[in-house]
Amino acid sequence: MDQKDINEGSKDGARNEEKTAESGTDPKNGFLRIKKFHFAMLLFFLVFLTAGITTFALAFGEDKPAVKVIREREEFAKLYDAYDTIKNDYYEDVDQEKLINGAIDGMLEALDDPYSDYMSKEDAKSFHQSLSSSFEGIGAEIQERDGHIVIVTPLKGSPAEKAGLKPEDRIMSVDGKSLQGKSSTEAVALIRGKKGTDVKLSILRHGAQQPVDITITRDTIPIETVYGEMLEDGIAKVQITNFSEKTAAELVDVLNDMQEKGMKGLILDVRQNPGGLLDQAVKISSLFVPEGKVLFKVEDRQGNVEEFASENKNNHNIPLVVVIDKGSASASEILAGAVSESANVPLVGEKSFGKGTVQRAEDFSDGSNMKFTTEKWLTPEGNWIHKKGIKPDYEVSLPDYASLPFIDPENELKVSSASEQVKAAQKMLKALGYNPGREDGYYDEKTKEAVKAFQQDKKLEGTGTLKGSSTIELMNALREKIEKDDPQIQKAIEVLKKEIK
CATH class of the missing domain: 1.10.101.10 (PGBD-like superfamily/PGBD)
Structure with a gap:
C-alpha cells in the first residue's frame, strides 16, 4: 500500500456522492489505490492484432498460427465472437468505443459488488475531483444497495442535511428520472451540478408509504471537516465529518485550541461520517493509539495479512470516548476499531455501517476509470466488520x-x-x-x-x-x-x- 491509498465513499464532490459519500456515503466507502494503465489501448491492440494475423494466415494458406494466437486466452474467444458479430451484423452502425466500454462495465457488474464499477471519462473526472477538499453538490454519501440508491449519510452543514435527508433514505428518482437499477456512479451524474442550481429528489424513508419530493439547491460543500466546542466540566466535543486532505491537521489545531480552554476529557464524534482518505484515518488514529500498536490489517485473496501500526510517538493521553452510529463508515470504522481494540477507548452510540473491503481505482488511457474490490480490511484483533458493523460498548439510540x-x-x-x-x-x-x-x-x-x-x-x-x-x-x-x-x-x-x- 505504498501508492496513494484512500478510503473513499460514493459521495458528491469530496466523496463520490448522491456518491458517499457519499456517500455516505454512493453514501460507497472503501480504500482506493490509484494508478494509470493502458488497458483500453491494449484491448484495441489485441483485437486488431489477432484480426490482422488471421487475415494474413488465410491469405497465405496457413491458419495454425492465427488460431494459436486467438486461443492463447481461450476465455476471450466468446468475447471476440460477440464483438465481431455485433459490429458486423447489427442492423445499425455501432459505436466501437461504446461496445468496449460496455464490456468492461458488464464485467464489473457481474461481480455483484456495489463497490466495484466502471466510470466514463466524465464520471472519472468527477471522481478525481472528489478527492479534493472542496466540491459543489448537495453533500450526501450514497450507496447502491439491492438495485436501489440509498443515502449513507448527509454531510454536516450540507444542503442535504439542511433539507432533512437521513441515513437509509432511498432516492427513487432525480428530476423525474428513475434510479431503479442504476449504479451509484450513474446516480452521482444525475444529482451533482453547479452551485445555485436545483435538483428534485424523490425520497422514500423507511416506514413511509409514499415517497416525498424534495427540491434541494446545490451549493459549495464546506471544506471544514473538524468542529470543536467545550461542553461542561472540561469536556470537549470534537466532530469529524469526513476524512479529507487536511482533516488530521485541522484536528490537531482544534485539539490544541480545546486544551488551551481547559480540556480534561474528549468526545470524538464520527457519527454520519462516511469515511475518506486512508492516510488521514491513519494519522488521526495514531493520535490516540500508542506507538507500535496495530491500527488495522489488510488481507488479500490468498489470505496474506499485512498489519498497519501507529507511528505517532506523541499520543494524546487525555480520556477519550468515541461516538458512532449507522452512518459511520469505512475510515470512521477504522478509527473506531483502532482506538477500541488497541487503546481500550469506549465506544458509544449505535452499530456502525459495516464497510470492510478495500478498493483500487485504475485509470484507462482514454480518461475513463474502473474501481474494484481487491482486499478485506480487519480490525486490530482480526475482526472483519463487513456488513456487520462495529458494536459500541454503550448502545444508545436517538429518540424516534x-x-x-x-x-x-x-x-x-x-x-x-x-x-x-x-x-x-x-x-x-x-x-x-x-x-x-x-x-x-x-x-x-x-x-x-x-x-x-x-x-x-x-x-x-x-x-x-x-x-x-x-x-x-x-x-x-x-x-x-x-x-x-x-x-x-x-x-x-x-x-x-x-x-x-
Whole structure:
C-alpha cells in the first residue's frame, strides 16, 4: 500500500456522492489505490492484432498460427465472437468505443459488488475531483444497495442535511428520472451540478408509504471537516465529518485550541461520517493509539495479512470516548476499531455501517476509470466488520422523532388534510412541546391550534397552516432539539466523567 491509498465513499464532490459519500456515503466507502494503465489501448491492440494475423494466415494458406494466437486466452474467444458479430451484423452502425466500454462495465457488474464499477471519462473526472477538499453538490454519501440508491449519510452543514435527508433514505428518482437499477456512479451524474442550481429528489424513508419530493439547491460543500466546542466540566466535543486532505491537521489545531480552554476529557464524534482518505484515518488514529500498536490489517485473496501500526510517538493521553452510529463508515470504522481494540477507548452510540473491503481505482488511457474490490480490511484483533458493523460498548439510540420524514415545504397542510406528512408534523409538534391532540395524520382543529402556538412563538404569521417558512422552521426547531438533547452525547459525557475521576 505504498501508492496513494484512500478510503473513499460514493459521495458528491469530496466523496463520490448522491456518491458517499457519499456517500455516505454512493453514501460507497472503501480504500482506493490509484494508478494509470493502458488497458483500453491494449484491448484495441489485441483485437486488431489477432484480426490482422488471421487475415494474413488465410491469405497465405496457413491458419495454425492465427488460431494459436486467438486461443492463447481461450476465455476471450466468446468475447471476440460477440464483438465481431455485433459490429458486423447489427442492423445499425455501432459505436466501437461504446461496445468496449460496455464490456468492461458488464464485467464489473457481474461481480455483484456495489463497490466495484466502471466510470466514463466524465464520471472519472468527477471522481478525481472528489478527492479534493472542496466540491459543489448537495453533500450526501450514497450507496447502491439491492438495485436501489440509498443515502449513507448527509454531510454536516450540507444542503442535504439542511433539507432533512437521513441515513437509509432511498432516492427513487432525480428530476423525474428513475434510479431503479442504476449504479451509484450513474446516480452521482444525475444529482451533482453547479452551485445555485436545483435538483428534485424523490425520497422514500423507511416506514413511509409514499415517497416525498424534495427540491434541494446545490451549493459549495464546506471544506471544514473538524468542529470543536467545550461542553461542561472540561469536556470537549470534537466532530469529524469526513476524512479529507487536511482533516488530521485541522484536528490537531482544534485539539490544541480545546486544551488551551481547559480540556480534561474528549468526545470524538464520527457519527454520519462516511469515511475518506486512508492516510488521514491513519494519522488521526495514531493520535490516540500508542506507538507500535496495530491500527488495522489488510488481507488479500490468498489470505496474506499485512498489519498497519501507529507511528505517532506523541499520543494524546487525555480520556477519550468515541461516538458512532449507522452512518459511520469505512475510515470512521477504522478509527473506531483502532482506538477500541488497541487503546481500550469506549465506544458509544449505535452499530456502525459495516464497510470492510478495500478498493483500487485504475485509470484507462482514454480518461475513463474502473474501481474494484481487491482486499478485506480487519480490525486490530482480526475482526472483519463487513456488513456487520462495529458494536459500541454503550448502545444508545436517538429518540424516534430524530428519524421523522421530511415535510415538503411546498405542500400546504391544513384542517381536513390527511397524509403521512401531517402525521410527521404532528409528531414534530409533540416532540417540541406543542400538543396536536392526535398523531394519526388527520389535521383537525386541535392540530391547527398547536401549529398557531408554534408560529406565534417563532414570530411567524399565525395562520394555523403549515407551508413554506412555517414548515422549514418546524423542522429546524426539531433538529436543534435533537442536537441539544442528544442522548448519545449525554451518555458519552457520563462515561467520560468516570474516566476523568
